[in-house]
């Protein structure tokens with residue numbers, strides 16, 4: 176068993192590593208060794224990591240097949256844009272409000288629809304995403320079909336990097352807690368979970384809410400990176416993109432989601448001018464994964480430096496997977 | 497005072513009367529058997545007690561209160577169970593299976609989960625320790641970090657009992673705990689069940705097909721057939737009951753030895 180001191184030391188080392196990584200990229204960006212094109216895509220990678228990891232909490236860890244992630248993302252995008260652009264309030268507040276309003280939507284959608292299972296839940300969440308989109312489409316205050324343009328650009332490498340770190344750390348910590356284990360138990364066997372004293376409706380809604388909250392933050396970062404948001408940006412294809420990342424990386428693997436978010440953002444960037452080809456490649460990738468590695472690249476396993484270097488010592492923080 | 501009373505419980509499944517006026521009383525600290533041919537309604541009784549099924553008529557009183565229709569609330573009241581068809585969290589470790597069942601006693605809040613405060617670390621440590629102590633009783637501690645699905649059949653059954661105990665129940669319901677076990681494993685299981693009844697000071701209701709185990713272990717036996725309680729008494733009384741013998745003779749797939757063991761004594 177590792178002592179508290181050791182745990183604190185490990186955390187400090189991880190923090191230093193992250194700081195160093197952040198600093199190196201920041202230097203490369205500010206000296207223009209990595210130009211604007213790279214910056215946009217690096218920022219997009221960060222946003223996609225937030226979206227994929229938060230969807231994985233719902234689909235991968237809790238086993239509730241949601242197809243509405245772009246809906247939560249759009250709520251975060253629009254509300255945060257209203258906060259900064261319409262009301263002139265500060266960006267951190269916009270991030271928070273974006274996350275919270277998406278989270279509240281998560282509760283409202285979750286309570287009725289999480290009683291449904293499998294296909295029914297997938298269809299309901301898909302419908303929810305479309306309803307949200309149609310609502311924005313018909314709301315003049317946020318520009319209707321042409322959307323909101325002229326949103327101030329606050330999102331940058333610093334914001335995206337640290338928000339992605341916070342998202343990953345908080346979701347990982349949740350997963351490794353007794354509360355997160357309840358969610359995983361639901362995925363494994365709902366009847367058995369219920370018989371162990373777990374209020375399955377509550378924990379499904381909790382996972383849904385946390386996932387929606389971070390999707391909202393992802394949406395807020397997105398809105399303040401591209402000057403413009405339109406209802407079309409958050410259509411079903413966006414949910415499908417995020418789902419692809421989660422399935423490719425492995426349902427139930429946080430590091431899998433991170434790696435595949437980075438990889439697919441890269442593929443997306445390379446194939447930017449060939450939108451149709453991109454869909455073909457996404458679909459082919461999914462088919463190949465389903466045929467040869469249905470559990471995704473990482474399955475439910477996590478990539479860890481410790482295992483890589485075979486340091487031997489067993490962590491006292493038994494990981495869930 | 498009895499810990500559990502099932503009062504005139506009946507349940508219909510679209511015309512099929514699975515239970516008809518079932519009455520069962522469990523004294524605190526007792527070890528009771530529930531036997532009967534396949535399809536008699538034994539597992540249905542468990543599903544009623546745990547609130548998975550709602551009785552068409554009648555009621556179930558546990559520890560002075562009417563049970564809830566939400567299974568997780570009944571677990572919180574102190575009812576834990578195993579399943580006839582093992583329902584472990586297969587892809588999780590043996591340790592996590594037990595720790596999930598400890599959740600109703602969790603010592604830290606959601607907030608310290610996110611930030612992994614000292615409260616979280618302490619809570620996890622004490623959960624680990626309690627889980628390992630429990631696994632030791634079932635001789636499963638060496639498998640703590642193995643996946644549940646990789647355990648041999650007999651050990652999976654034992655893990656299900658350990659997991660149920662981790663909820664710290666007052667009443668433990670075991671649905672055919674010896675199914676699929678060999679005689680040696682069954683013998684060990686008998687000892688373990690007796691041990692946990694004494695050590696944890698709980699009440700046990702046991703469904704079993706293996707007659708020798710029930711006769712050996714239980715002080716009190718209920719016999720069911722076609723959804724009805726057809727006999728109730730001590731093992732000796734049950735063995736001599738002509739209705740019970742008839743019920744078992746009527747069952748096609750029962751093997752000779754089981755009938756002999758009813759007639760000939762344990």
Ligand SMILES: Nc1ncnc2c1ncn2[C@@H]1O[C@H](COP(=O)(O)OP(=O)(O)O)[C@@H](O)[C@H]1O
Pocket residue numbers: 509512514532533534535536537538539540541
């Ligand atoms: N959910 C259900 N729907 C319909 N019939 C059921 C259901 N559960 C149990 N039954 C029926 O109730 C009867 C008793 O089943 P069960 O309690 O499993 O028997 P036992 O455990 O004694 O073998 C059987 O005829 C079974 O088909």
Ligand SMILES: [Mg+2]
Pocket residue numbers: 538539540580
């Ligand atoms: Mg049964």
